[in-house]
Amino acid sequence: MTLDAVPSPLPSATAAAVTELARLAAQSDDVNPLSEQTLLHLDGEHHGDLHVLAYAGEPGTLDVAGLATTPGDLVGYAALGPDGSAELVVAPAARRQGTGTALLRTLIDHGGDKLRVWAHGRLPGADELAALFDLKVTRELYFLRRTSAPLPEITWPDNVDVRAFVPGQDDAAWLKVNAAAFASHPEQGAWTQADLTDRFHQDWFDPEGFFLAVDRTTGEVAGFHWTKIEHNEGEVYVVGVSPTHQGSGLGKALTLQGLHHLQETRSLDAITLYVDGTNTPARRLYESLGFTTTALDVQYAL
Numbered sequence: 001m002t003l004d005a006v007p008s009p010l011p012s013a014t015a016a017a018v019t020e021l022a023r024l025a026a027q028s029d030d031v032n033p034l035s036e037q038t039l040l041h042l043d044g045e046h047h048g049d050l051h052v053l054a055y056a057g058e059p060g061t062l063d064v065a066g067l068a069t070t071p072g073d074l075v076g077y078a079a080l081g082p083d084g085s086a087e088l089v090v091a092p093a094a095r096r097q098g099t100g101t102a103l104l105r106t107l108i109d110h111g112g113d114k115l116r117v118w119a120h121g122r123l124p125g126a127d128e129l130a131a132l133f134d135l136k137v138t139r140e141l142y143f144l145r146r147t148s149a150p151l152p153e154i155t156w157p158d159n160v161d162v163r164a165f166v167p168g169q170d171d172a173a174w175l176k177v178n179a180a181a182f183a184s185h186p187e188q189g190a191w192t193q194a195d196l197t198d199r200f201h202q203d204w205f206d207p208e209g210f211f212l213a214v215d216r217t218t219g220e221v222a223g224f225h226w227t228k229i230e231h232n233e234g235e236v237y238v239v240g241v242s243p244t245h246q247g248s249g250l251g252k253a254l255t256l257q258g259l260h261h262l263q264e265t266r267s268l269d270a271i272t273l274y275v276d277g278t279n280t281p282a283r284r285l286y287e288s289l290g291f292t293t294t295a296l297d298v299q300y301a302l
């Protein structure tokens with residue numbers, strides 16, 4: 001087995017091989033091993049990203065001019081972002097041969113104390129692999145689901161109006177309220193225009209499902225609910241309320257706005273969401289609206 005750590009951008013054939021490897025793993029494990037952000041960053045140049053590729057070939061099969069080993073020999077992959085967030089996956093047919101250990105060791109070598117590596121679904125072996133390097137669970141991300149059921153009517157706080165997000169017009173205002181609402185979040189609050197634009201180009205992006213609440217007095221965006229539809233399921237993708245407007249019922253109203261849209265306008269039976277285990281306000285909100293926890297992702301760190 002040969003490891004190669006390469007900075008972004010990946011050759012397109014290699015990116016395609018990683019996507020296929022992730023698909024095979026998801027089919028076998030019933031859990032996606034790579035998150036949306038990692039999959040989005042397989043294409044194009046993303047400063048600070050590192051891709052770790054594990055090939056079936058023996059050492060020496062890589063030459064200085066490029067990859068003598070074909071992407072078809074790919075048996076494992078790991079991604080490391082500039083913030084230390086990381087993921088790794090080994091092809092189902094290549095497991096228990098030390099590839100995961102080699103990938104994680106490389107992530108530690110490059111990520112150091114900043115490393116925060118995901119185990120989506122906390123599948124068998126993840127805890128054992130982490131323990132080899134004294135990595136501990138430092139974060140729990142809950143996956144919640146709600147099946148179609150009557151929804152309460154929406155009660156809007158005074159002095160706000162709700163409308164759809166307009167790409168190119170509302171970008172800066174959304175980035176500002178997202179940064180404020182998620183100031184203490186490990187990833188969400190740091191989203192940039194590039195992260196927003198990446199998502200404009202996804203098949204699932206639908207401004208009609210992206211709701212903004214605008215303060216009538218200031219004209220500022222006070223909160224938002226961005227919904228997503230993939231594989232015929234709705235998602236409460238991100239809900240955020242400006243700290244100055246929290247506690248006024250706006251989060252519940254915006255959440256319900258999106259749930260009505262997904263369940264009634266888009267006729268979807270199932271709606272899911274991700275929420276951090278430490279996020280008590282959000283968890284109470286969603287549980288009050290009929291969501292229940294059905295899966296768990298964890299992150300390990302030194």
Ligand SMILES: CC(=O)SCCNC(=O)CCNC(=O)[C@H](O)C(C)(C)COP(=O)(O)OP(=O)(O)OC[C@H]1O[C@@H](n2cnc3c(N)ncnc32)[C@H](O)[C@@H]1OP(=O)(O)O
Pocket residue numbers: 181182236237238239240241242245246247248249250251252253273274275276279280281282284285288
């Ligand atoms: C799928 C996701 O997007 S998960 C991420 C959710 N977003 C965030 O965490 C960003 C930062 N937080 C926020 O923006 C807000 O705190 C939100 C969106 C979680 C809640 O928005 P708010 O406008 O404050 O909520 P709202 O006033 O509508 O309260 C609705 C319910 O949430 C719960 N809740 C809200 N704040 C709190 C709190 N501080 N403590 C406990 N429960 C709370 C309660 O169940 C409340 O209902 P109740 O007032 O009848 O008890």
Ligand SMILES: N[C@@H](CS)C(=O)N[C@H]1[C@@H](O[C@@H]2[C@H](O)[C@H](O)[C@@H](O)[C@H](O)[C@H]2O)O[C@H](CO)[C@@H](O)[C@@H]1O
Pocket residue numbers: 034035036037118141185187188228235236237238239273274275276
């Ligand atoms: N509710 C949001 C905003 S805070 C949240 O917690 N997002 C997580 C979540 O994102 C999901 C993930 O990227 C999935 O791959 C994608 O299919 C979903 O649509 C996303 O909601 O998990 C991420 C880690 O995998 C995490 O970084 C996000 O903050």
